[in-house]
Amino acid sequence: MSERRHSLAWRLALAVAVVCTLAMSAVAVFLYRSLAAEIAYRDDLALLGRLEQVRTLLHDSDSLGVLQQRPQLYQNMLGNQESVLRVRRADGSLVFEINPHGETLGDPPRIGVSQQPSRTDIRQDRNALLLAGDAVGPAGEALTVMVGKRLHEREAILASYRLRLYLAVAAGALLAWIIGLLLVRRALTPLRDMADALALIDLRNLHRRLADTAAPLELQAPIQALNGMLARLEQGFERLSQFSADLAHEIRTPLHTLLASTGQALNQPRSSDEYRELLGSNIEEYERLNRMVENLLFLARADHGQRRVHLQAIDLAHLGEELCDYFQLLADERGACLEHSLHGTLNTDLQLLQRALGNLLANAVRHAKPGTTVRLSRHDDAAFVRLCVRNEGDTIAPEHLPRLFDRFFRIDPARTEPGDSGGLGLAIVQSIMTLVNGKVSASSDDGVTTFTLSFPNAGAVQLDSYVDSDPSSA
Template identity: 90%
Template sequence: MSERRHSLAWRLALAVAVVCSLVMSVVAVFLYRSLAAEIAYRDDIALLGRLEQVRTLLHDSDSLGALQQRPQLYQNMLGNQESVLRVRRADGSVVFEINPHGETLGDPPRIGLARRPSRADIRLDHGASLLAGDAVGPAGEALTVMVGKRLHEREAILASYRLRLYLAVAAGALLAWVIGLLLVRRALTPLREMADALALIDLRNLHRRLADTAAPVELQAPIQALNGMLVRLEQGFERLSQFSADLAHEIRTPLHNLLGSTGQALNQPRSVDEYRELLGSNIEEYERLNRMVENLLFLARADHGQRPVHLQAIDLTHLGEELCDYFQLLADERGAALQHALHGTLQTDLQLLQRALGNLLANAVRHARPGTTVLLSRHDEAGFVGLTVRNEGDTIAPEHLARLFDRFFRVDPSRTEPGDSGGLGLAIVQSIMVLVGGSVSVHSAEGVTSFTLSFPDKGALES
């Protein structure tokens, strides 16, 4: 019963039944009132005609005595057991009265001879409709005539009709619910087919998609959204698989070095200097693993929005000088020069900006050609402030440009150096720009490579 209560088909079928019941109820009320009004109208018209007939009969009779001796005539004229008739003299004495059920009859207002009776003159009294009027008997005698009809027969007819309407509405509601349930279940067949198709999709066949060609118009948008979600899931799973493989590869190298050097040291006794050299080499590998773990933690926090952004006005000139001083030693080792042309201020997170520019500068210095200059500059475009790191070196192939910001990706995997980011530096730059609401782009041609950090104009304060 719980499943039925929460079933969409049952709810829709119930809604159809309720709507049909309301419509049929309105129609039933209309038909009932129309029938009641029609019966009342016919009874009233018959009562008006009966008053005129009795008046005419009394006026054309030879004597009242003859009329009193022929009561069957009046009963045949009235036609049924529900009609009543009473004729009185001016002194109130009854000439004759036909009242099959012996009910107490009231005295409605009389209608004069000069006025034609209407439906408004009919009064309801003691479960009967009554109409009274003056009449002229034989020899001009003043009389009072009252005609009427009991309402019991009318009420019985309407009660029977009312019961039939109740039964018709109830049967119609039940039929509407059954038919509605069948139609809704048939209409929901595409949803069940879509659910069955989704149930067949797992990690081994994420490439499968839902077909929307034969689907109803209302389901095409959800199917397209689900297919888009499947595309994103497939891409995300592929990236996760590649990331896991790359992570295993990156961790295996330092661990292999640590195990190999430590194993060799344990094979035979070593001098203190040899142990010191071994420990120093191991420290480098530990530092490499530590940097990798810290970078991965930063990326994980950035991806889940756990790294808060603290906006502040940053002096770009001062920041450029600090970065050049910090990387000057590395540049000297490469035989390259550092230069910055930053100016103005920028509203963003200082630590994130330092890390992003630091990663780009470290990458640019490592790949710069000896004797060239690594330039850090600023340029403003429509709606954006751009900070660019430019170096001269090997041109990056177009097929590699799209993957530069992938985690653990290296253009030359064999080229690893102490202090590098383990292939995570550019991925961190991209995550930082997503955090601050900006973007990063790269361009490489004719031996010149430029990385540009673009900040929206709301981040720029002044030039």
């Protein structure tokens, strides 16, 4: 089952809506609590003032009888149907009571005549706020006054306000989601433009690049990374195309030789010696093809990291003696001498090091002038152990130095000799140095050419995957 795909625009719009909803909810809670606190404060102040007014009225009246006969006066004073008032004598008998809704009222604690009422004296009883205090009536009679206010009106106001806040937050969240979706879709336009531009790039126009001049700052880094990737793909494709052409050219030569010699031999009867000579010549071409296939296979495995590096401490002096002995016959044929000054140890892969130095020595001997010496030496610095192969011969032009390690590259394509690597020897050296986290470089000046293998002092890094490969030199 494929994973469900979610739109980035919808996700961002939903995130904007959630953030706006949380912000509006926080504001709504603050406003609601502020309103509730303000209403409660005003109701408390009204009760405190009402208690003082009733006390003053009772104290200034001529008689309670007159007050009892005029209850409308108190109703007008209270001003609405939510307020209650009750006055009792000291013995508990009721003087008068105003209770429009007939609520059952409690009996809260009373405050003294001389005591100034405060908000802490107000008590909530069921659905009403009550405040009681002692008072002095006409002729100094002791009375008890209780004023109150029902909470139904307050609760109705707050309930209506809550509903409006809920609707406002919901409408705001929906509006934020819609506007956020529109803005995000507009903001993602550069991404769609970039996708359209990438869709137009194929093998025929790998040279095209994405324009970053009008792109937002956040997209400039990805665009530059994509342009860099396209440049590497273009270079890789060009190298692959060149490699394919060079490979076809290299294989065509021995194949044409084989076909021509075999066809010529079949045109007319030949003696056994002539057939034997033909087969010997064909074997040389087969060996050349075989070396080329093995070298290509090694390069392919090395490029994909399929060759494990077996680290071990190598005695460089002993390795130098072995290599010089192995290539001495080739050097004698060229009229050159071999010498080495290798010393100490190096922690790396023995077979890979043998193959890299063998390829460099074979290349140096083939291009050395007769009577000169090919030298193998070691030079260390703070960061690298450097193994150098030096020979005297023709100076390599500076424009050729960067391409020496390209596959099938030859400075003089016409100079092919039996047993050569088919233009892959130096490419194999570079792949080996990549495997061991080192590097190879070349320099040529005044007829002296030096190839240098640089190994980190810390040693090579062992890779995870491996395949068996033939470690024989190319």
